[in-house]
Amino acid sequence: MTSAVSGNSDSVPFAGDSRWWAAGAQVASVARFEQVIDALRIVQDRVAGANPPESELVEVAEKLDEVSRALAVFQVPETKQVVGHLDVPGRGQSLVPAFHVDRADGNSVRGRVSFSRFYLGGGGAAHGGAIPLVFDEVLGRLANVGGRIRSRTAYLHVNYRAITPLDEELTLEARFDSEEGRKRFLSAELRKGDVVLADAEGLFVALREGQP
Numbered sequence: 001m002t003s004a005v006s007g008n009s010d011s012v013p014f015a016g017d018s019r020w021w022a023a024g025a026q027v028a029s030v031a032r033f034e035q036v037i038d039a040l041r042i043v044q045d046r047v048a049g050a051n052p053p054e055s056e057l058v059e060v061a062e063k064l065d066e067v068s069r070a071l072a073v074f075q076v077p078e079t080k081q082v083v084g085h086l087d088v089p090g091r092g093q094s095l096v097p098a099f100h101v102d103r104a105d106g107n108s109v110r111g112r113v114s115f116s117r118f119y120l121g122g123g124g125a126a127h128g129g130a131i132p133l134v135f136d137e138v139l140g141r142l143a144n145v146g147g148r149i150r151s152r153t154a155y156l157h158v159n160y161r162a163i164t165p166l167d168e169e170l171t172l173e174a175r176f177d178s179e180e181g182r183k184r185f186l187s188a189e190l191r192k193g194d195v196v197l198a199d200a201e202g203l204f205v206a207l208r209e210g211q212p
């Protein structure tokens, strides 16, 4: 039996369906796919943090090749892709740390995120590119919810105020500040407790008819 992939991209509704993707992609089991993504995230972390002997590396490479071969025959075009459209925190997209929504409406969202070992930059701090990934994910979704015409990031300005530690639950708050014609201005902060670790301002431009 197959299930339609949900229009919402988080277990707590993010106030609407952005329809960034073509609706109707089917997945054999959302729960099983989520299990695969969770396992993949752990593999990413374990690979990033490992320094095993060569014999173990040979075995691990063979096992990973086996997984790649198993999935190779099931590749689909973007319109049928499941990753990115799963109704689970993080949309099943293992590139971006999963964002867990606690509160959302059409103009703001608050949630939690944690940067695991995979996202290490150096010196215990999250990679400077991993933080904009999360801001783009959250602001991009917020820019498009509530039946708005879909938009794309035109710019994303990030200020790094303090190092972002790994493996700690952080909060992220974002808001839709204003709109001028096709231009949507949004902002957000990433915090550990009361301390702002990073903040961001983004411009998202609504796409014209037929614009990719």
Ligand SMILES: CCCCCCCCCC(=O)SCCNC(=O)CCNC(=O)[C@H](O)C(C)(C)COP(=O)(O)OP(=O)(O)OC[C@H]1O[C@@H](n2cnc3c(N)ncnc32)[C@H](O)[C@@H]1OP(=O)(O)O
Binding pocket: 009, 018, 020, 084, 091, 136, 137, 138, 140, 141, 151, 152, 153, 154, 155, 181, 182, 183, 203, 205, 206, 207, 208, 211
């Ligand atoms: C479930 C799905 C969830 C998805 C979540 C993740 C969402 C992630 C969103 C993304 O990351 S999208 C991918 C990254 N972004 C891109 O690939 C965008 C690439 N750039 C473009 O496609 C175009 O440049 C863009 C659509 C952003 C704008 O081009 P247009 O030709 O449509 O707009 P135009 O150049 O006419 O500009 C419209 C207005 O925006 C302004 N503008 C555009 N880019 C700007 C910029 N960079 N800085 C300042 N202003 C800018 C421009 O000046 C103008 O202002 P005015 O109306 O006041 O004259």
